[in-house]
Amino acid sequence: MGHDHTHDHAPSHSKAFAVSLVLNTGFVVVEVVYGLIAGSMALVADAAHNLGDVLGLALAWGATRLARIEPSSHRTYGWRKSTILAALLNALLIMVAVGGVAWEAVQRLGSPTEINGWTVTTVASIGVAINTFSAALFFAGRKRDANIRGAFLHLAADAAVSVGVVLAGLLVLATGWHWVDPAMSLAISVVILVGTWSLLRDSINMLMDAVPTHLDLAEVQDCLENTDGVVEAHDLHIWAMSTSETALTAHLRLDEGADGGEVLSSVRQTILSRFDISHSTIQTEPHGLEAPCAQAAEGQV
Secondary structure: OEEEEOOOOOOOOHHHHHHHHHHHHHHHHHHHHHHHHHOOHHHHHHHHHHHHHHHHHHHHHHHHHHOOOOOOOOOOOOOOOHHHHHHHHHHHHHHHHHHHHHHHHHHHHHOOOOOOHHHHHHHHHHHHHHHHHHHHHOOOOOOOOHHHHHHHHHHHHHHHHHHHHHHHHHHHHHHOOOOHHHHHHHHHHHHHHHHHHHHHHHHHHHHOOOOOOOOOHHHHHHHHHOOOOEEEEEEEEEEEOOOOOEEEEEEEEEOOOOOHHHHHHHHHHHHHHHHOOOEEEEEEEOOOOOOOOOOOOOOOO
């Protein structure tokens, strides 16, 4: 039996979360005040969206802190799954916030109100700068950590909304078409919902212990079975321990004369370097067992 895991967990991004929370909280206040002054539904709706994102960032930050708590006799994996829960809640929060924006935009389309285009454009431009900068802080970690991806999507969505509000303000100034303000909010809401779907899907899959999307079970099995000394790999399971760590368990039937220790060492190094699977538990079965492994049957768990 072999077991291996590394302690090189993903960075917490604590500074990125702290900076983003301070900037976005301050901007929410600015948007509410000037949105009411300018009479812009787009600005007020964006402020509500940003407030939801501030809560989402706080949730994601809290989860990364919980994930670093050491395992205990009661929670043998610690609080790593909290990052997956945070990613799921962030996806739901984005959808709820954008849904509220879209609903209000539909109401405004029926009865457009006059807005101050210059105020809207200026404030929204500040929002583009703040949210683009904040999103950039999470850009590098977004691919392999769904919790960080949730934070990135929140901020990227805010930047997109702010760009839309800038365009709406400029169009109002150029044409006097005040209906552009809610129409732009509605169009951007649809784009954000489409972009958030993958985060929601991946979070649910991770909670259900599905194979992470960046891995292919058949490819991993082929890799194991092509290792020198291995005849067959079965009872293979791969799942997400957190949004940045992957675990694997497997049974390996060895060839006659194979050295179990060497095989385990080779397999662990291969799956870590090739698939970035940091936590593996592997059981070896010597050649010529009188009875087949009970876990070798197809579909057996």
